[in-house]
Structure formats: C-alpha cells, structure tokens
Amino acid sequence: MNILREFKRGIIQENAVFVLLLGMCPTLGVTTSAFNGLGMGIATTAVLICSNLVISMLKSVIPQKVRIPVFIVVIASFVTMVELLMEAYLPDLFKALGIFIPLIVVNCIILGRAEVFASKRGVLPSMLDGLVMGTGFTIALFVLGSVREILGNGAIFNQKFVAEDASTIIFFILPPGAFVALGYLVAIFNRMKRERSETDN
Amino acid sequence: MDYIVIIFTAIFVNNIVLHRFFGICPFLGVSARLNTAMGMSVAVTFVMTLSTLVTSLIHAFVLVPHQVEFLRTVSFILVIASLVQMVELVLKKVSPPMYKALGIYLPLITTNCAILGVAVLATQREYGVLTSVVFGFANALGFGLALIIFAAMRERFTLYGLPESLDGAPIALITAGIISLAFMGFSGMFQ
Amino acid sequence: MVEEKKGPISSNFFTMVFVLTIVAVLSALALGLTYVTTKDRIRLNSQLETQRAIRKVLPSNYDNDPTRDRYTVSDEEGEALSCFPARRDGKLVGTAIKTYSDEGFNERIELMVGFDPDQRIIDIYVCEQSETPGLGNKIGQASFIEQFRNISLQQVPGFELVVGREIDGITAATISSRAFCDAVNRAYRVLSRGRKR
Numbered sequence A: 001m002n003i004l005r006e007f008k009r010g011i012i013q014e015n016a017v018f019v020l021l022l023g024m025c026p027t028l029g030v031t032t033s034a035f036n037g038l039g040m041g042i043a044t045t046a047v048l049i050c051s052n053l054v055i056s057m058l059k060s061v062i063p064q065k066v067r068i069p070v071f072i073v074v075i076a077s078f079v080t081m082v083e084l085l086m087e088a089y090l091p092d093l094f095k096a097l098g099i100f101i102p103l104i105v106v107n108c109i110i111l112g113r114a115e116v117f118a119s120k121r122g123v124l125p126s127m128l129d130g131l132v133m134g135t136g137f138t139i140a141l142f143v144l145g146s147v148r149e150i151l152g153n154g155a156i157f158n159q160k161f162v163a164e165d166a167s168t169i170i171f172f173i174l175p176p177g178a179f180v181a182l183g184y185l186v187a188i189f190n191r192m193k194r195e196r197s198e199t200d201n
Numbered sequence B: 001m002d003y004i005v006i007i008f009t010a011i012f013v014n015n016i017v018l019h020r021f022f023g024i025c026p027f028l029g030v031s032a033r034l035n036t037a038m039g040m041s042v043a044v045t046f047v048m049t050l051s052t053l054v055t056s057l058i059h060a061f062v063l064v065p066h067q068v069e070f071l072r073t074v075s076f077i078l079v080i081a082s083l084v085q086m087v088e089l090v091l092k093k094v095s096p097p098m099y100k101a102l103g104i105y106l107p108l109i110t111t112n113c114a115i116l117g118v119a120v121l122a123t124q125r126e127y128g129v130l131t132s133v134v135f136g137f138a139n140a141l142g143f144g145l146a147l148i149i150f151a152a153m154r155e156r157f158t159l160y161g162l163p164e165s166l167d168g169a170p171i172a173l174i175t176a177g178i179i180s181l182a183f184m185g186f187s188g189m190f191q
Numbered sequence C: 001m002v003e004e005k006k007g008p009i010s011s012n013f014f015t016m017v018f019v020l021t022i023v024a025v026l027s028a029l030a031l032g033l034t035y036v037t038t039k040d041r042i043r044l045n046s047q048l049e050t051q052r053a054i055r056k057v058l059p060s061n062y063d064n065d066p067t068r069d070r071y072t073v074s075d076e077e078g079e080a081l082s083c084f085p086a087r088r089d090g091k092l093v094g095t096a097i098k099t100y101s102d103e104g105f106n107e108r109i110e111l112m113v114g115f116d117p118d119q120r121i122i123d124i125y126v127c128e129q130s131e132t133p134g135l136g137n138k139i140g141q142a143s144f145i146e147q148f149r150n151i152s153l154q155q156v157p158g159f160e161l162v163v164g165r166e167i168d169g170i171t172a173a174t175i176s177s178r179a180f181c182d183a184v185n186r187a188y189r190v191l192s193r194g195r196k197r
Helices: A003-013 A024-029 A034-058 A064-089 A091-100 A102-106 A108-118 A123-153 A175-200 B003-013 B024-030 B034-063 B069-094 B096-102 B113-124 B129-157 B169-186 C013-057 C136-140 C142-148 C174-195
Strands: C071-074 C080-088 C091-101 C109-115 C121-128
Touching: A003 A123, A024 A091, A024 A102, A024 A123, A024 A175, A024 B024, A034 A064, A034 A091, A034 A102, A034 A108, A034 A123, A064 A091, A064 A102, A064 A108, A064 B069, A064 C013, A091 A102, A091 B113, A102 A108, A102 B069, A102 B113, A108 A123, A123 A175, A175 B169, B003 B129, B003 B169, B024 B129, B024 B169, B034 B069, B034 B096, B034 B113, B034 B129, B069 B096, B069 B113, B069 C013, B113 B129, B129 B169, C013 C080, C013 C091, C013 C109, C013 C121, C071 C174, C080 C174, C091 C174, C109 C174, C121 C142, C136 C142, C136 C174, C142 C174
Parallel strands: none
Antiparallel strands: C071 C080, C080 C091, C091 C109, C109 C121
16 A cells, blocks of 8 residues: 555545535635634544544444444544534634534545445555545645635735735635635646646656 | 514525535536426425424424533434435435436435534524524525526536636636625625 | 455344444444533633633723623513623622624624723623624724723713714624624613613
8 A cells, every 4th residue: 555645646636625526615614714724624634534444443344224324423423522622622713613513524525435435445544545535635725725815814824914904805705705716726726637647648 | 583584694695505605515516407406406495494493303302401412413414314315215206207317416415514504503593493494494595596596507608618627617616606796795685 | 455345234124223223322422421521621611711801891900700790681682691790899890791793794793891880881802703804804903993992871872872973884894883883782781771780
C-alpha cells in the first residue's frame, strides 16, 4: 500500500469536493473564513476515520439488509461525540460552525466511503482511506475559506491585511459568492487536472 | 405565531438552498431535467413535512422531558432514514414510472442536508409542533422553487457551447450563485 | 492489492434485530459516557460567557456575583429575560440585562445591556448575531454602539429609541439597526417592570 499514492488519490484524483462533488453543504456553508473551513475539515476527517474504523471492524457481522441503518447509527454517534466535545473544549469553533456540525452526519462522503470502502476492506486500509479522503476535503475547504476570506474580508486567519475601512469584495462572504468562488475553483481544478493528464500522456 | 412571515421568509428570504446551502448535492444532481426536478421536489416536500412533524414530536415528548437532547442528531437521522424507506416503498407501489425516474436520488434524500437541517433548525428556534411542520413545509416549497428554476435554466445550457473547464459543475455553481444573488433582493421584505 | 472479502452474515429477522440492538446499545453507552464527561464543562463555558458579557457592560466595582443573584422578568411576549444585578457593599451599582430581538435578518440577536442605578445605559455587548456580513453585522462595532451610551430612556419620547430619531442606523442595514434598538428597548421595559416589584 503506497501511502503517498493514497494521499494523491484523496487530494487530487478523487478529491471529495472538487472531483466527486460531495459534501457541498458544509463546503459552502462554513467557508466564510480559512479557520472555519479548516476546523470543519478536521472534524469531518475525525468522524470519517473513526467510522471507517468501526465499520471495517464490524463488516463481517452486519447483515446485508440492515447495513445502512447500522452505518447511520455509527456515523451519527461519532458526530454527536464530536458535537459534545467541541461544545465543551472548542466553544468558539462550535459557535462558528453552528448547525453544520450535526450535518456532518449527512455528509455524503462519510456514508459513501463506508459503503464503498470500509465495508469491504481491512481496518488499516479503511482508516487510511478515511485519512486521505478527509485530508482532500480539508484542503478543499481551507482553500475555499481562504479565497473567500481574503477577497471578502481582506484578512486571513482573522488578521486583516488591508486598512480598517478599506472596501473589500463582500460578495464573497455572502451566499452567492460562495457558489461563484467554488464554481471557479472547480473549473481551475479541472483545468489543472486535464493539463496534468495531457502532459502525462 | 406569524405563519405568513415564516412561510414567505423560508421560501424567499432564507431560501434553504440559495441562502442556507442545504440540499446542494441533489440540487446539482437532479436539476438537469425539468420533470425529474419536479418529481424530486414533490418527494422532498413530502418527506420534509412528515419528518419535521415526527422529529418535533420526538424532541418535545421524548428528548426534552428526559433531558437527552444530545441524542437529537442520532434519533432525527434514524427517523428520516426510515421515512425515506417508507416513501420508496409507497412510490414503488403507487407510481412505478416515477420511482424509476427518480432512481438513485430517492435514497439520497436521506443524506439531503436539507431534511436534517430543517428539523434541527426547528428545534433550535424552539418552534412548537405545528409551527415546525409549517416551517418544514415552507422550506420544502423553497427547495422546490429553487430546484425548478435551476432545472429550467440548465436545460438551456445544453444549447450553448461552454469552455470545457466550466462545463458541468462549475457553470451550475456559478448559475446558482447568480440566482442566489437575485434572491437576496427579497431581504427584509417580510417583517 | 486483493483482500479476501468476508461475507456478512445472513439477513434473517433474528440476526437483523440482534445486530441492530447491540449496535444501538453500544452507541447509547458511548454517547451517554461522552455526555456525562462533557456536560459540566459545557455548563461552565456558558456561565463564563455570561460573566464575560456582564463584565463588559458594567463598571468593575462590584463585589457580588451577578450570575448568582440572577432574577428573571417576563417581557410582553411572555419570554423571561435574565437580569443580573451588580452590587457593592449591598448597594446596587448596575444591572445587566440579557435581551433579544427576533426582528433581525437571520436568527435571533442577543445583547447584554448594562444599566446604571438611574436606568441610564452604560454599555452594550453583542452576544449573538447572524446579520449580513459587512453590512448588518456592523451593529457589533464600537462606532454604532457608542450612540447608545449614556442614554436615559426615561427622557426619550415613548421611552423607546427609534432609528432615525435618537439613533443613526447603519447605511444599508436599517433592519439590523432597528432590531438592535428593539432589543435595547425591550431590556429597558423589563428593567422598569422589575423595578416596580
């Protein structure tokens, strides 16, 4: 198992946001700043790794017909644990991510990986898969969050680098801006991928 | 409780897709054809209204009295998953062609952030059961509206040539952004 | 890399119920454990948050714990607002009131308003708001809140602040400005009602 190749798969070839177009809701909803995007990405990665781990351990005892409900219970439990732990130990991030924390449970990536990977492969490969897919997701959120924060607020990680009353492109902090920014990022990503595969050939 | 304000705000001002970003996955996936969009809207409306009814009941009569609100996420998503299964079975019997048309998208309603999102939102705002149902129904209408507008526009894209990188998801997202911008004009209309 | 796929066990009624039950029980145990471990910390966080807000809107010369002496007064809509009296040597030096308004753009706006013993506004702190970034969320800025300081609502017509009269609204954010005033007026009404007791 080539770890580097796995990371390339998760970050580039099968990037959850830019290629598979999964997990759009949190991607658009929390990326008003780089920090929020990063926080959500890490939280989702944690749930992804844990759920892949448990589901992979249980795969031989779960009857086929009830596998979806079992996956859901496992995923929802880990999400609730993340919810509670965040509320206790990271209250500011908890407030910033708000309603999107419980929504991690319906992030198609997690259920998707459980169905496609963890329920069929061993424990360590499943955890690795969770890690690389989660990393790809986190990077995507971080990039989008940074773009929106820089253009929309003239700041990064809450540090403003323009004058206090300078005009910034507020559009990017607002809902329409999220759509447009992500649309262009996906387009750029597609273009880069295409050029890469053309030079590889 | 001002139901009219809640309904119009949910449909136009705080549109669940264009403003809150709930329900994007099916939004991008189903909106290519107008009649699948309509079918999806009806299915989502049905599931969302029913689920806000059941989840608000569970919240009011089970979670709060026993002080186990932290079980909200788990219980809600299980309720929603069950309801979707039910709708699938009913649809299979009642209208097989629609069932075939919606295909993969039906079970995907379970992972539609909109359904769980609206249910959680209703409990966060501490709406009573009736208000929650009205809220759920209104948001579903908003979802349908956004979906149908979007599908109608997308059917037209197929007629134009687009730069290859922009084709597919990017142009869909950018269009959604412009529609979202248009909807911002509704801000402050219903106070 | 090929891995041997272990077939799941058969899906008959008993195995399904059994597995689901076990999974549910384990999940409930794990969640219950996490809840018990975190609930005290969560309650503490919210208490600290309230104390911090109170400290921001009242002068620092009090020697009691306002959160412990907290009392509630209902507003016209039946909701109970928390009032936190600050005392020094038993004498009232100020009251902080946690107020709200539902007239904002998105979710409820929550403010902590500090009044002095003569019911004059000392300062205001925004606890929660989800107004439009770059526009409505400027209600949290000092330049906007500055206008409210030292106002004595007893001397204002109708005992309520109005945008365009005593208060200059934020450009292109009238709704957020009005909602802010609504919350402040509400706090004042509750303060007077509490006084009559």
